[in-house]
Amino acid sequence: MTHNILVLCAAGMLVSAFLMVGQRALITTIRLYGAQSWALGVVAITMGLADGRPHLYITAALTIGLKGIFIPWFLVRVVDRVGIHREIEPFLNVPASLLTCLALTVVGYRVSAGFPVGTQLVAHHVIGVSLSMLLIGLFLMVTRKKAITQILALLTVENAIFLIALGITSGMPLVVELGFSFDIILAVLVLGIMVFRIVDRFESMDVSRLSKLKG
Amino acid sequence: MITDPVTATGFAVLQAAGLLAVAPLVRTSIAKMKARLQNRQGPPLLQGYRDLIKLLRKEVVRSETASWVYAAGPVVYFATAVTATTFVPVLVAAAPLEAAGGILVLVGTLALGRFALAAAALDTGSPFGGMGASREMTIAAIAEPALLLGLFAAALAAGSLNLGELVRTLLSRGQSYHPSELLSLAGLFIVLIAETGRIPVDNPATHLELTMIHEAMVLEYAGPDLALVEWASAVKELLFITLLIDLFVPIGIATVVTPGSIAVAAAAWMAKVFVVSVAVTLTESTNAKLRLFRVPELLAISLGLGFLALTFRFL
């Protein structure tokens, strides 16, 4: 039972990552990220129930509260304030991006087969999904120009690492988790402010314009 | 090796005085032989002494723009020439101050004299002095490796760089001629010509700007200063001749200090000096003076001969 929920949530997270790649609208991307974080929260609760570790409930609460609710709300507010709602002209068009993400998923699953613990089916899926999400997150950062998308990609990578930690090692010590969470909050807040500044200065969220600063 | 300081000092003084006394005679005899070859009478044999006495009795005249270096030049040159004579065995198979140094000290002492004279020549402020100093230091720089290589060939064969020890070893071994000795003799003879400033390297009797080397350095000197310089040059000449004799034909040198052996040694020495003087005269009279920038080629030949001598002996 637990295993099924785990695999289901992991699959859900991977699907949300794919959908993020195929999305143009920023609000939808943020909502997808929110859904991803909710799935992660569910994974935490399941692990807590299955292994009988109470502190995982706190982890779940933190995940859902911060990453599932607060961050998406904050980012939607930023996008509304800035007024830029769409991602225009990524470096790679959508079909090609999706194909690349498929290839990265294959790599992720291939690597997970190489881990000794990967022989168990659940672990195989969990590691595979995490690695794939990590690579897809990085890929997103490489091919998208808008700063909001970059933030979301970073958060996706963080989710992937969280998933591995939860799924394989049944969570990290609470102190570490608190630290991570606060790090993420701070990073997002700072990045959000930076987005305002970038738009204020350059009247665009296009990160590739940074290359104009080159000497 | 003479270790007693009193004997060594006395011997040194005697040897230096003796060489000082004989040097002008050797120089004048070379001049006379050269003159005879040119169908001239030439100077009388004692003219060298007369010239020295004349110069020594003159007033001391010095340049008004020069400093103490100018006055010190001839004095140091003379002192180094005289000191150098004490490192070379002449009549006896030991040098008076051989406990103080050998070949390297000899060459170094002569270098001190040359340094002093060249600096003094620059001090006059005249272009002749500068020119002479520049040319003299150039030729000396190129002659020194040739000189040392030739000396090393002989020294390494005898196993010592100390001249007294070298002569003793050669005497005890007896005279057996190795072809390498002929090569190093030729090389060292060329160096002798260069160091004493004779044709084909330099003309000791000229005062033409184009052709002077040593004479240009000492052009400004007069009276006692000039006497010192001339005398020291003559002593240096005799020193180099004696060095050549010691390295290649040491027979006749006294191994024990008895009046008979000393007399024999003196006679042998004078005869050998005469032979070498004849060789020098013939070289001077049958060659034309080389252009300044051809002299390095001649000295390179000397260097090559020295190197060949080493290779032949030790391979």
Add this chain to the structure above:
Amino acid sequence: MLLSAALIAHVVAIVIAVALVRRPAACRIATFGGAAFASALIIASAVQALASGGVDHRVLATHAATGFGLSLTIDGLAAWFLLIQGAVALPVAIYSIPYMRHAVPPARTPVVGIAFNVLLASVTLVLVSGEVVGFVFAWEVMSLATTALVASEHEHPANRRAAYLYLAMSHVGTGCVIAAFLTLASGAGSLAFSDMLTGHVVTGSTRTAVFVLFAVGFGVKAGLLPVHVWLPEAHPAAPSSISAFMSGVLVKTGIYGIVRFGVVGLGVPDPSWGLAFLLLGSLTAILGVLYALAQQDLKRLLAYSTIENAGIIVIGLGAAMMASSAGRPDLAAFGLTASLLHALNHAVFKGLLFLSAGSVVMATGSRDIESFGGLLRRMPWTGACFLVGALAISGIPPLNGFTSEWLTFQSLLLNFSSVPGLVRLNFPVGAALLALTSALAAACYVKAFGATFLAQPRSTAATQAHDAPWCMVMPQAALALACVGLGLFPGPALGALHRVVGALPGVAGASPVGAGAFTMTAGSPAIDVVRPLIVGLALLGALAVARALTWRGRSPVRRTATWGCGGALSAEAEYTGTAFSKPLIMIFGAVYRPTREVAALAHGSPYFPHAVRYRARIEPTFERFLYAPLTRTVLWLAERMKVLQAGSLHAYLAYILALGVGLLIWLGGTR
């Protein structure tokens, strides 16, 4: 302990300098006075270490987990180089007190003082470090402090360029040294020198590679060909007292590194190493003196002369290494003694020459010897000291240059008699080249001394020059006395070296040198023996005789004008430095490749020129044929690689992604 006291004195001097930033004069006296005091303590500690002959090892700090410790070791070799450092630093510091007032602007004096103290302290630490980390740290601090001092007059672009060149080359050298250290450390499993330098740590081609790295790395600092190009730029750019320290001591730290790590630290050397050093040393010496002859800048001339003497030291090391590889550790001791003694002698007379040059430069405001002349009458003490230094460096008996050159000659010739085979012909050839070098050096210093101090002044500045204050003359006089003393009495120095060299690994205890306070022998008196004191006394006696012959009692000497071919002789008719070395430049034209331009300038008709312009140049061979192509290649590569740094954030992220995927596939696909 005296060494710690010296380091504390440096720190105190730095603190006082910071406190006295607003008062340049007091700051100057405090910092350089403190440096002088510390140098005196260094000399004392070195003498104490040399006299006691033991090895002082102390551990400063240890890291328990890795077993790594910072330690200091003062053995004979370190003590000898500490002595060299102190012997030069003390006069330099005293000289700097009045000199820095003229050499650097008041606002910059505290920085120069602090940098000088840092430099002295770091040199001390380099010499006594017992393990890699401390050594490299002190080495780097030394380079940085030197750069700061070289750039102290950074208004001139030439000085900035010199400092930059020095820094760049110094780091190349340090890189090689670190690479060699790490190779040895990985072989020995420890970073302490006592473990790394046992001689069995690496073998075969690795050992040769480590040796080459040490030779190149420390050779940069020592000024060996072909990595010497920074020396003729940096030494003239620094203030003269600092140049004296750089030539005297910093070059010797390079020699220290070569000796400790290259020559005796890797076990019995290969014969090819000794031969390579012999060739390298000879080439360095000859080219150094040839380039010195062509210089008109007094300090550049002295800098090239330093390169020449570094070559002579390396010749001695080469002879020692060949003897060692031929199984004759006693002859190896001889060669090492010759090199180390020349290191001390060179430090003393080169320090003296630079200090005198500094006085001249300060008095006339120029470094060009063509504008000097006649300074001996206006600066008699400086001139006399320079003369002593010039005689010493030309290897003229009975001064100290002759002593160490004699030892080097002897080591070459003794090797000839004992090393078998065809290779031994290298030794007499090497000796001949050494003789050539020495004679050319004499010519060079006749030129330097003559053009600077003799004849008539060639510029108004030279006419108005006056001698330096006594505080600047005293250090020069002290160094000149040291030259004479070391020359006449080589015994004490040789006795100390006997113990120093005997304690080195791979070298036998009995060094056949020095049989008393006044004597040097080469094995046995039958081979050769020198008693410089007797030579000196004989010279004095002969000088007295000569003086007596020209003595005229009370009647004055008649002074008259120098013969000027019938006209008045002016200063323009004098032989200049360029003219003096012209014959040698023409003879060695293959090395110099001189070019000249002569242009006659005329207003109207070309038959009536009003001026003739003459310009002579020699080819900067190493800069043109080695460094320029190298620099061009590096810049070309950098241009090609600039494409990678496009300034685009996405490109950098793409690199990370590619690297991540690549690593995962490579590492993750295997079990």
